Amino acid sequence: MAGSAIKPTPLLKDELDIVIPTxxxxxxxxxxxxxxxxxxxxxxxxxxxxxxxxxxxxFDYELYNRNDINRILGPKASCISFKDxxxxxxxxxxxxxxxxxxxxxxxxxxxxxSGEQINALEQHIKNLLSPSTPYxxxxxxxxxxxxxxxxxxxxxxxxxxATTAVSHGLWLNIPDYDAPTQLVKPxxxxxxxxxxxxxxxxxxxxxxxxxxLAFNRELIGPAMYFGLMGDGQPIGRYDDMWAGxxxxxxxxxxxxxxxxxxxxxxxxxxxxxFVNLKKEYRGIYWQEDLIPFFQAAxxxxxxxxxxxxxxxxxxxxxxxxxxVDPYFIKLxxxxxxxxxxxxxxxSSEEKSSKQPNGTAK
Amino acid sequence: MAGSAIKPTPLLKDELDIVIPTxxxxxxxxxxxxxxxxxxxxxxxxxxxxxxxxxxxxFDYELYNRNDINRILGPKASCISFKDxxxxxxxxxxxxxxxxxxxxxxxxxxxxxSGEQINALEQHIKNLLSPSTPYxxxxxxxxxxxxxxxxxxxxxxxxxxATTAVSHGLWLNIPDYDAPTQLVKPxxxxxxxxxxxxxxxxxxxxxxxxxxLAFNRELIGPAMYFGLMGDGQPIGRYDDMWAGxxxxxxxxxxxxxxxxxxxxxxxxxxxxxFVNLKKEYRGIYWQEDLIPFFQAAxxxxxxxxxxxxxxxxxxxxxxxxxxVDPYFIKLxxxxxxxxxxxxxxxSSEEKSSKQPNGTAK
Numbered sequence: 001m002a003g004s005a006i007k008p009t010p011l012l013k014d015e016l017d018i019v020i021p022t023x024x025x026x027x028x029x030x031x032x033x034x035x036x037x038x039x040x041x042x043x044x045x046x047x048x049x050x051x052x053x054x055x056x057x058x059f060d061y062e063l064y065n066r067n068d069i070n071r072i073l074g075p076k077a078s079c080i081s082f083k084d085x086x087x088x089x090x091x092x093x094x095x096x097x098x099x100x101x102x103x104x105x106x107x108x109x110x111x112x113x114s115g116e117q118i119n120a121l122e123q124h125i126k127n128l129l130s131p132s133t134p135y136x137x138x139x140x141x142x143x144x145x146x147x148x149x150x151x152x153x154x155x156x157x158x159x160x161x162a163t164t165a166v167s168h169g170l171w172l173n174i175p176d177y178d179a180p181t182q183l184v185k186p187x188x189x190x191x192x193x194x195x196x197x198x199x200x201x202x203x204x205x206x207x208x209x210x211x212x213l214a215f216n217r218e219l220i221g222p223a224m225y226f227g228l229m230g231d232g233q234p235i236g237r238y239d240d241m242w243a244g245x246x247x248x249x250x251x252x253x254x255x256x257x258x259x260x261x262x263x264x265x266x267x268x269x270x271x272x273x274f275v276n277l278k279k280e281y282r283g284i285y286w287q288e289d290l291i292p293f294f295q296a297a298x299x300x301x302x303x304x305x306x307x308x309x310x311x312x313x314x315x316x317x318x319x320x321x322x323x324v325d326p327y328f329i330k331l332x333x334x335x336x337x338x339x340x341x342x343x344x345x346x347s348s349e350e351k352s353s354k355q356p357n358g359t360a361k
Numbered sequence: 362m363a364g365s366a367i368k369p370t371p372l373l374k375d376e377l378d379i380v381i382p383t384x385x386x387x388x389x390x391x392x393x394x395x396x397x398x399x400x401x402x403x404x405x406x407x408x409x410x411x412x413x414x415x416x417x418x419x420f421d422y423e424l425y426n427r428n429d430i431n432r433i434l435g436p437k438a439s440c441i442s443f444k445d446x447x448x449x450x451x452x453x454x455x456x457x458x459x460x461x462x463x464x465x466x467x468x469x470x471x472x473x474x475s476g477e478q479i480n481a482l483e484q485h486i487k488n489l490l491s492p493s494t495p496y497x498x499x500x501x502x503x504x505x506x507x508x509x510x511x512x513x514x515x516x517x518x519x520x521x522x523a524t525t526a527v528s529h530g531l532w533l534n535i536p537d538y539d540a541p542t543q544l545v546k547p548x549x550x551x552x553x554x555x556x557x558x559x560x561x562x563x564x565x566x567x568x569x570x571x572x573x574l575a576f577n578r579e580l581i582g583p584a585m586y587f588g589l590m591g592d593g594q595p596i597g598r599y600d601d602m603w604a605g606x607x608x609x610x611x612x613x614x615x616x617x618x619x620x621x622x623x624x625x626x627x628x629x630x631x632x633x634x635f636v637n638l639k640k641e642y643r644g645i646y647w648q649e650d651l652i653p654f655f656q657a658a659x660x661x662x663x664x665x666x667x668x669x670x671x672x673x674x675x676x677x678x679x680x681x682x683x684x685v686d687p688y689f690i691k692l693x694x695x696x697x698x699x700x701x702x703x704x705x706x707x708s709s710e711e712k713s714s715k716q717p718n719g720t721a722k
Contacts (some may be wrong), residue, residue, distance in 0.1 A: 136568075137566065139529065151538060152641075154539075201565040208514075209514075241513070288517070290716070
């Protein structure tokens with residue numbers, strides 16, 4: 001690739017992996033080429049492992065299908081969902097980089113109001129590398145942004161901010177609606193470009209969507225488990241929500257910040273609302289118990305690592321949500337398995353055990 | 362005014378007062394004429410009561426100077442600040458309307474990115490008349506806005522929202538910075554139009570600025586006391602902050618929402634940072650104690666009216682902040698006086714006791 005010699009090195013080039021869960025050829029990467037080409041991709045192939053996923057030329061990637069996941073994790077592979085984009089979290093586990101950006105294969109490059117293509121990854125990196133403000137709301141939004149600052153009345157002792165763990169990006173065109181809302185408003189499109197990044201305050205939960213999401217894997221990676229969804233499970237489409245609620249409770253406990261807002265991607269196609277309804281309907285009533293559970297969850301001071309926090313949260317899930325449905329007992333066990341698998345793959349000796357079946361470029 | 366016969370009646374025309382604290386002629390109203398002309402204005406004249414404030418023709422207003430305040434409140438007038446825009450809260454007290462919009466006389470009509478003049482008042486009214494979402498963050502911001510909704514993962518039981526008590530608007534051009542930030546960044550201007558309205562989550566404090574602020578007086582009016590500032594007091598420029606922190610704790614207790622974001626006004630002139638520093642410097646270090654105090658403040662269940670909440674908060678201020686400085690003991694007493702005065706003026710029998718010295722049109 002002689003041309004790449006003259007390209008400027010993008011931010012965090014060797015410290016960030018892009019994780020893409022997919023069941024199809026990755027033609028969508030063509031549009032992302034100027035922004036992703038110099039980064040390493042981790043592709044998690046969902047569904048039939050005998051199928052070959054085509055990746056456009058020139059991308060540096062490793063690809064894992066279900067056979068790889070089973071081989072690498074052995075019996076612990078049970079914690080990784082099948083036939084659901086929740087499988088993406090396997091990519092977080094096998095990455096060895098400090099940062100992760102994950103994107104869906106129906107997401108394209110959006111344009112800002114001036115008509116310029118948005119480098120979503122660059123904005124996520126800016127979000128992750130600048131502090132958050134979880135303890136007090138700044139009315140001019142991100143105070144670290146060019147042209148902004150903390151407003152009058154913002155305590156000076158809080159202006160150093162908190163370390164940012166997660167950057168949650170948004171979507172133009174098809175909004176991330178649940179099945180009932182999709183059914184009621186089939187034609188609604190998100191056309192509003194809100195030029196803001198803000199910190200979700202401490203103690204506040206939000207619906208984290210996995211379509212356009214970046215995080216500091218070294219900090220919060222072990223909490224980014226996308227749960228048991230899809231094949232053999234009673235729900236789907238709550239993978240990212242589950243991760244978001246667990247992650248937020250843990251970030252609040254650890255003193256880390258979570259941002260949402262810019263960057264936008266262009267979300268091209270709405271999933272089928274009838275299929276979605278079938279996947280979601282249990283989640284829709286379970287979440288009425290989940291939200292109060294997470295709002296009330298307190299982690300003891302003794303939990304000083306994300307793994308400890310996550311194991312403690314799994315215990316509370318089993319105790320308190322097990323009564324809602326036996327599914328949560330299974331999920332709590334999977335949360336523990338996830339941490340065991342994470343620690344196994346991320347101990348320094350175990351790096352050689354993973355053998356991706358594809359590397360290109 | 363024959364021309365007004367063909368003008369459409371604006372929203373809440375007879376249910377909203379516009380409160381303006383001032384020390385100068387109100388030429389700034391010319392620019393607001395198309396938006397304010399059909400509303401009633403309450404002008405609170407600060408400083409020398411012998412000075413005559415000119416109000417442009419065609420506005421319907423009542424004007425109160427210091428002599429009026431002293432006459433109407435008698436000894437209780439001590440709770441109303443002098444030589445500080447904190448005096449504006451007297452206007453909230455004498456209003457008999459359900460809603461208040463308050464604006465500074467150095468604030469002009471801003472333009473949106475399409476170059477259209479922004480009807481700030483209309484946006485505030487929309488904010489106040491639609492619910493808030495204090496219990497869970499919606500990543501597409503105000504879900505009640507045209508073209509938006511609740512996103513996937515937002516609990517359905519929370520979609521009815523909470524009653525909105527306060528709408529906090531923002532400022533283009535001169536941002537609302539404290540003196541140290543003004544000194545460090547004298548040339549910074551706010552050029553970013555963020556097209557969003559959002560609810561400040563329950564449990565989160567923010568710096569409420571009084572320049573461009575609307576609220577439901579019937580709900581939260583008694584908590585909108587702007588404190589003791591200016592003449593004879595050790596601080597200034599914390600009037601709106603104080604009101605904002607008290608108000609937020611009470612709204613959280615009562616289950617009401619507070620919004621911030623749109624609308625923008627054009628803030629034309631920065632106040633003198635050296636003068637501001639003198640007014641602010643005690644506040645800058647006191648607020649390091651104030652914020653933890655308000656973050657930890659809990660109101661007992663027995664407090665079921667705003668007045669009860671406010672009296673309880675005054676008690677806690679005296680007990681806990683009295684140690685920070687004797688000023689807070691005086692302020693706590695003034696908070697009680699304010700409620701007494703509020704109740705006196707707002708009991709049904711006492712309406713005739715106020716005699717504004719000016720009514721025009």
